[in-house]
Amino acid sequence: xxxxxxxxxxxxxxxxxxxxxxxxxxxxxxxxxxxxxxxxxxxxxxxxxxxxxxxxxxxxxxxxxxxxxxxxxxxxxxxxxxxxxxxxxxxxxxxxxxxxxxxxxxxxxxxxxxxxxxxxxxxxxxxxxxxxxxxxxxxxxxxxxxxxxxxxxxxxxxxxxxxxxxxxxxxxxxxxxxxxxxxxxxxxxxxxxxxxxxxxxxxxxxxxxxxxxxxxxxxxxxxxxxxxxxxxxxxxxxxxxxxxxxxxxxxxxxxxxxxxxxxxxxxxxxxxxxxxxxxxxxxxxxxxxxxxxxxxxxxxxxxxxxxxxxxxxxxxxxxxxxxxxxxxxxxxxxxxxxxxxxxxxxxxxxxxxxxxxxxxxxxxxxxxxxxxxxxxxxxxxxxxxxxxxxxxxxxxxxxxxxxxxxxxxxxxxxxxxxxxxxxxxxxxxxxxxxxxxxxxxxxxxxxxxxxx
Numbered sequence: 001x002x003x004x005x006x007x008x009x010x011x012x013x014x015x016x017x018x019x020x021x022x023x024x025x026x027x028x029x030x031x032x033x034x035x036x037x038x039x040x041x042x043x044x045x046x047x048x049x050x051x052x053x054x055x056x057x058x059x060x061x062x063x064x065x066x067x068x069x070x071x072x073x074x075x076x077x078x079x080x081x082x083x084x085x086x087x088x089x090x091x092x093x094x095x096x097x098x099x100x101x102x103x104x105x106x107x108x109x110x111x112x113x114x115x116x117x118x119x120x121x122x123x124x125x126x127x128x129x130x131x132x133x134x135x136x137x138x139x140x141x142x143x144x145x146x147x148x149x150x151x152x153x154x155x156x157x158x159x160x161x162x163x164x165x166x167x168x169x170x171x172x173x174x175x176x177x178x179x180x181x182x183x184x185x186x187x188x189x190x191x192x193x194x195x196x197x198x199x200x201x202x203x204x205x206x207x208x209x210x211x212x213x214x215x216x217x218x219x220x221x222x223x224x225x226x227x228x229x230x231x232x233x234x235x236x237x238x239x240x241x242x243x244x245x246x247x248x249x250x251x252x253x254x255x256x257x258x259x260x261x262x263x264x265x266x267x268x269x270x271x272x273x274x275x276x277x278x279x280x281x282x283x284x285x286x287x288x289x290x291x292x293x294x295x296x297x298x299x300x301x302x303x304x305x306x307x308x309x310x311x312x313x314x315x316x317x318x319x320x321x322x323x324x325x326x327x328x329x330x331x332x333x334x335x336x337x338x339x340x341x342x343x344x345x346x347x348x349x350x351x352x353x354x355x356x357x358x359x360x361x362x363x364x365x366x367x368x369x370x371x372x373x374x375x376x377x378x379x380x381x382x383x384x385x386x387x388x389x390x391x392x393x394x395x396x397x398x399x400x401x402x403x404x405x406x407x408x409x410x411x412x413x414x415x416x417x418x419x420x421x422x423x424x425x426x427x428x429x430x431x432x433x434x435x436x437x438x439x440x441x442x443x444x445x446x447x448x449x450x451x452x
Contacts, residue, residue, distance in 0.1 A: 040154040049155075059113070063114070097132075101115070118142075125191075128239075132145075140168055180198045199266065247303065289305050308335060353420070353425050359382065422437055
C-alpha cells in the first residue's frame with residue numbers, strides 16, 4: 001500500500017488534469033455513486049501520474065476505469081451515459097468482456113482521448129493465446145490479471161475514501177527501479193503480445209525486464225505453446241489479432257526504433273518464426289520506407305509496410321506463413337511476392353524502357369518496399385524511375401496520332417508504346433524525329449501486313 005505522500009501525489013495529479021477530462025470523471029463518479037458502485041482509475045494513467053509532476057492542464061491520452069461492486073454491464077452503462085452527453089464520441093461496447101471503449105477525435109475539445117470502462121473481472125485462458133474467459137471479480141483480482149506491475153495500480157474516485165491509492169503488487173517500487181515485472185508465471189503463455197507492449201513501454205520510459213520476468217519469457221518461448229494454434233489459419237484468431245495490433249502500435253509509436261531493437265534482443269520476433277533472422281539494418285530500411293511513403297503516398301497503412309520490411313528477411317514460404325498467421329491484408333502478401341519476381345526481371349533489364357515496363361504497373365507500396373530493402377543497384381533504378389523516367393512523355397500523343405488519321409485500337413496503342421519506349425531510350429529527341437520514327441513504324445507494319 002502507498003504512503004500518504006504517494007496518495008497525495010496520485011490525487012493531486014488528477015486535480016491537475018484539464019477541465020474537460022476532470023468533467024468527464026466527475027460525470028462518471030456522480031453516476032457510480034448514485035448507483036452505489038465504486039469507481040477506480042487504473043493502469044497506465046495511474047502509472048503516468050506517478051511518473052510525472054502534476055502540471056496543471058496537462059491531460060492524459062488514455063483513461064482506463066474499473067467499476068467494482070456492480071452487476072455485469074455496469075461499465076457499459078457508464079459508457080452509454082457519456083455517449084448521451086458527448087455526441088462526438090465514438091462508442092463501442094463489448095458485452096462478452098464487460099467493457100466499453102470510447103474515443104474522442106482530435107477536434108472534439110477533449111481529444112484525441114481514449115477511455116475504457118470495465119466492470120471488475122477476473123479471467124482465464126482456455127489455451128495459450130486464446131481470448132480470455134471473464135467473470136465478475138474484485139478490484140484486486142482485476143488488477144492481478146494485468147500484464148506488468150506498473151500497470152496494476154489504481155486510484156479510487158468515488159466516496160468514501162476518494163483518492164485512496166492501491167498498489168498491491170509493488171508497481172511503484174518497480175517504477176523506481178525502472179523495471180518491468182509480470183504478475184504471474186503463466187503471463188506470457190497466456191498472451192505473448194504482453195512482451196510487445198513491454199517493449200513499447202520500456203523504450204518510452206527507459207525500463208528493462210526484471211531478471212525473473214526475462215527468464216519466464218525465455219522459458220515460455222522455448223516451449224512455444226502458441227505455435228500449434230498459429231499454424232492453422234483461423235486457429236488462434238485472438239492471438240493473431242493481438243500480435244497484429246501490437247505491431248501497429250509499435251510502428252506508430254515515436255519510440256519505435258528502440259522498441260523494435262528491444263523486441264529483437266528479447267527474441268520477441270521469434271513468436272512469428274523461430275530464430276527470426278533479425279538484422280540491425282532493418283531499422284534503417286523501415287525508416288527509409290517511411291520517408292519514401294511520405295513522398296509517394298499510397299492507400300495501405302504505413303505500419304503494414306514497416307512490417308513487410310521485416311518479412312523480407314524471411315524465405316518466401318515462411319513469409320507467406322506469417323501473412324496467414326497474422327491475417328494480414330492480401331495486399332501485403334501480393335506486395336512481397338511482386339518484390340521477389342521483380343528483382344529477377346530487373347537484373348536482365350538493360351534499357352530504360354525495359355525498366356519502366358516492369359515498374360510502371362506496380363503500386364507505390366511495392367516500389368517503396370523495393371527501394372527500402374533492395375540492393376544498391378535496384379534502389380538507383382527505382383529512384384531514377386521516380387525522378388526522371390516516370391515523367392517522360394512521347395513527343396507525339398494520342399491526339400496527335402488521331403489528327404494524323406490513326407484510329408484508336410490495338411495498333412494505335414502499340415504505336416504509342418513504341419514512341420514512348422524510343423523516347424525513354426534516347427532514340428527520339430524532338431517532334432520531327434518522332435514523326436519520322438512513326439512513319440518508319442507505319443511502313444514496317446504495312447510491310448508486315450502485306451507479307452502476311
